[in-house]
Amino acid sequence: MLPEYRLFINGEWIATEQKSQVINKATGTPLATYSQAGPEEVDIAVTAAWKAFRREKIDPYYRYEILKKASELLLERHEDLALTLSQEVGKTLKEARGEVSRAAETLLLSAEEAKRLQGEVVPIEGSPGNTNRRAWTMRVPLGVVCAITPFNAPLNLACHKIGPALAAGNAVVYKPASTTPITGAKLCQVLADAGLPTGYLNMVLGSGAVVGDALARDERIAFYSFTGSPAVGLRLKSSIGFRRIALELGSNSPNIVHSDADLCLAVEACTRSAFANAGQLCISVQRVYVQRQVYDEFCRRAVDLTRTLKVGDPLDPATDIGPMISEAEAERAESWVKEAVAGGAQVLVGGRRRGAWLEPTILAGVTPEMRVCCQEIFAPVFSVIPYDTIDEAIAMANDSRYGLQAGIFTNSLDVANLCAQELEFGSVIINDVSTFRADLMPYGGVKESGTSKEGPRYVIREMTEERLVVLRI
Ligand code: NAP
Numbered sequence: 136m137l138p139e140y141r142l143f144i145n146g147e148w149i150a151t152e153q154k155s156q157v158i159n160k161a162t163g164t165p166l167a168t169y170s171q172a173g174p175e176e177v178d179i180a181v182t183a184a185w186k187a188f189r190r191e192k193i194d195p196y197y198r199y200e201i202l203k204k205a206s207e208l209l210l211e212r213h214e215d216l217a218l219t220l221s222q223e224v225g226k227t228l229k230e231a232r233g234e235v236s237r238a239a240e241t242l243l244l245s246a247e248e249a250k251r252l253q254g255e256v257v258p259i260e261g262s263p264g265n266t267n268r269r270a271w272t273m274r275v276p277l278g279v280v281c282a283i284t285p286f287n288a289p290l291n292l293a294c295h296k297i298g299p300a301l302a303a304g305n306a307v308v309y310k311p312a313s314t315t316p317i318t319g320a321k322l323c324q325v326l327a328d329a330g331l332p333t334g335y336l337n338m339v340l341g342s343g344a345v346v347g348d349a350l351a352r353d354e355r356i357a358f359y360s361f362t363g364s365p366a367v368g369l370r371l372k373s374s375i376g377f378r379r380i381a382l383e384l385g386s387n388s389p390n391i392v393h394s395d396a397d398l399c400l401a402v403e404a405c406t407r408s409a410f411a412n413a414g415q416l417c418i419s420v421q422r423v424y425v426q427r428q429v430y431d432e433f434c435r436r437a438v439d440l441t442r443t444l445k446v447g448d449p450l451d452p453a454t455d456i457g458p459m460i461s462e463a464e465a466e467r468a469e470s471w472v473k474e475a476v477a478g479g480a481q482v483l484v485g486g487r488r489r490g491a492w493l494e495p496t497i498l499a500g501v502t503p504e505m506r507v508c509c510q511e512i513f514a515p516v517f518s519v520i521p522y523d524t525i526d527e528a529i530a531m532a533n534d535s536r537y538g539l540q541a542g543i544f545t546n547s548l549d550v551a552n553l554c555a556q557e558l559e560f561g562s563v564i565i566n567d568v569s570t571f572r573a574d575l576m577p578y579g580g581v582k583e584s585g586t587s588k589e590g591p592r593y594v595i596r597e598m599t600e601e602r603l604v605v606l607r608i
Contacts, residue, residue, distance in 0.1 A: 140169040140316050142176055142340055143323040145183035146333035151176060155341075157317055160225030160458050160491060161449050169316045171341035177308075177349035180337040184279045184306035185355045187334025195249045198302055202246035205329035209239040216321060218450075220290060223315050225458040225491065227449045230412055238291040241574045245298025245591040252303065252599065259605065269606045274599040276304035277357040277379075281350050283343075283371070284319075285363045286312035286460050287415045291574070292383075293322055296360040299595040301326075301335065305358075309338045310350060312363075314460055316340045343367065351375055358598060362417075364511075365583045372586075381587035381597050383579055385511040386539035387421045388569035389532035391554065392433055393525060394426040396544035400566065402436040404544075405517070408570035410444060410495040413459045414468075414515035417584075418540045418570045421512055423519050424528040430521040434499065437519070438484045441495050456515055458491035465493045468514030472496060475507045475518075483519070503534060511537065525550050529557045539580035540569040561585070 140157070141148040151170040159166045172180070193201075209216065213235050220231035254272035259265050282296035289311055300307050311319030323338050339346050347367070350356065351374040359375060361368050362383040372380050392401045409420035425433045449457030459465045469488045475498055476482060485496030493514055501508045501518040508518055522528040532541055540562040543554040551565045561580040564571045572578055579588040587597055 137165055138167045140167055140320045140340070142170055142172050142180070143320065143336070143338040144176070144180045145337065146327065149176065155313070157223060157314070159222045160460060161222070163490075166222055167317055169340050172339040172346050173341070174345070174349040177339055177346055177353065180308050180339050181279060181350075181353045181355050183334040183337050184308050187332060188276070188278050188306040190334070191332060193304060193332060193335070195252065195304070198249040198304065199246045201326070201329045201331050202242050202249065202298060202302060205326050206239045206242035206246065208325045208328055209235060209242065212321070212325065216290065216318070219317050219321060221449045221457075223317050224286060224289065225449055225460060226412060227454045227457045228452055234288055234291050237574055238294045241291055241294040241591065242298045244575050245294070245302045248299060248591045248595045249302035251592075252595065254601070257603065267608055269608060271604055273602050273604065274303070274596070275602050277598060277600055278305060279356045280305040280307050280358045280360060280598060281356045282307055282309045283347065283350070283359065283361045283363065284309075284311050286314045287412060287417075289315035289318040290322060292362050293319065295574070295589050295591070295594070296362070297322070297326070297336065299591045300360065300598050301331070302591065303595050303598045305598060306335045307337065308350065308356065309336065310346055311338070311340065313340070313342055347371065348374075354378070360594070360598070368585075379597070381589070381594065382585045383417070383587065383589055384583060384585045385417050385513070386537040386580060386584045387509065387511050387535055388418050388540055388542070389422040389424060389535070390420050390542035390568055391525075391528045391532060391544065392423060392425040392429065393543070393545040393547065393550050394428040395546045395550070397546065397566075398429055398432060398436070401544040402433060402440060404568045406437045406440045408568040409517040410441075410456050410515040411570065413456055413493070415459060415513050416570060418572065419513070420517050420542070420568050420570060422508060422532070423517055424522050424531055425519055426528070427521045427523055430519070434483060434497070434519055437497055441484045441497060444495055446492055446494060456492075456495055459493060459514060460491070462491045465491045465514070468493055468512055468516060471506045471512060472498065472516060475501055475505045478502065478505055480505065480507070480518075485515075503531070509535070525553060529554065533557075533559045536582055537580065537584045538582040539584035540564060540571070542568040542571070561588075
């Protein structure tokens with residue numbers, strides 16, 4: 136008998152008639168079954184959140200204690216969660232372990248923010264005729280927050296939404312990706328065990344089309360926190376009217392390697408990061424612009440390093456690259472590579488596919504309109520593109536519909552400063568790759584990469600209302 140996962144509503148695990156299977160992404164065998172929600176269950180889940188929020192307010196200090204306890208429980212359950220992530224997503228065990236540790240940190244950072252929510256005194260007496268008034272602001276919770284997460288980092292990205300939402304005093308309805316419901320269920324159990332009052336966290340499982348649309352229609356939801364693809368983000372944004380939304384979307388991240396850079400550092404960082412999580416990270420290295428003087432050397436070293444990486448069973452501690460989320464996704468990425476080759480690109484290394492495993496692949500000779508370059512490939516593939524001047528590299532990096540993070544390797548203060556000024560991205564990372572992220576930093580993109588900043592300290596402002604109080608004395 137396969138284990139069965141259910142919806143989590145009002146503190147209870149709820150089964151439904153319609154079931155789906157969770158597949159082990161490495162073996163292709165079923166891991167578990169789960170209950171799918173329909174519009175009726177979405178309604179019950181939002182009602183539970185709405186009522187919990189109306190029923191009892193949780194004091195900031197208690198929110199801190201719950202989230203801190205949840206962070207500790209994640210660490211206690213570290214190996215079980217890492218194994219789940221590895222099986223459910225196909226992450227290597229070392230990547231899965233890293234994600235659990237980061238998720239615990241994200242919850243701890245969220246816990247700390249619960250104690251820091253504060254307003255400010257407004258010097259209203261400074262306006263003529265207001266000597267008998269005093270004013271201040273308070274940050275108040277919004278009510279029900281809806282958290283929708285993608286498959287690629289299902290634990291930490293869920294913590295980046297649920298943690299700050301609860302820290303702010305909101306109730307949450309959470310919808311994980313259909314491919315990763317077990318991680319979602321285990322996170323709900325952690326928060327319940329940490330003492331979160333009933334109804335403050337509810338999870339609905341099921342297809343984005345059905346569950347997502349029902350969530351979008353429910354006007355009791357005050358705020359949507361969405362991480363996923365631009366197409367789905369735009370659809371959600373277009374259907375929620377005046378209500379608020381934070382979008383964290385995709386990218387085709389550029390990384391610039393200037394001739395004065397530490398080439399060892401640049402090769403190592405770009406190559407390993409491009410293939411981390413089988414390339415399925417929104418800030419994955421995808422376009423690498425290398426100054427012509429060091430281009431051949433960069434390519435040679437990157438190819439040599441790629442050949443040493445172990446592709447295989449994600450549970451083997453020696454494995455560097457596991458399977459992609461599905462064979463269909465690996466086929467899609469492989470077809471983009473083939474299309475680029477048909478258009479004149481060269482495969483320097485990799486390019487072949489076995490089931491859901493796509494070999495780590497480096498392409499040269501790509502042109503800007505090729506999909507491997509202008510769209511988000513979300514696979515273990517990157518392209519190396521030569522440039523002559525830094526202005527040319529910056530122009531090529533900016534020539535994208537996306538703008539999440541960019542990396543620049545240089546030992547010149549002038550070049551670093553120019554890139555910080557001119558690269559049109561949410562973050563510019565100097566002497567490291569676009570893939571760098573610390574969970575406390577403000578994180579989010581421009582253009583089609585998103586509309587907001589995550590990081591508990593930053594997103595908590597979006598998850599609260601600034602209320603002004605004016606007192607006439
Ligand atoms: P996705 O297909 O857009 O799905 C994301 C979530 O949206 C899933 O839970 C999905 O449910 C749900 N969904 C689907 N249709 C929906 C609808 N009509 N209404 C509401 N929700 C709906 O993305 P993905 O393939 O899981 O993840 C990859 C994408 O996420 C990439 O573009 C990547 O760059 C982006 N990403 C961005 C960040 C960031 O912080 N900027 C971080 C990680 C990933 P189902 O699974 O049931 O379809």
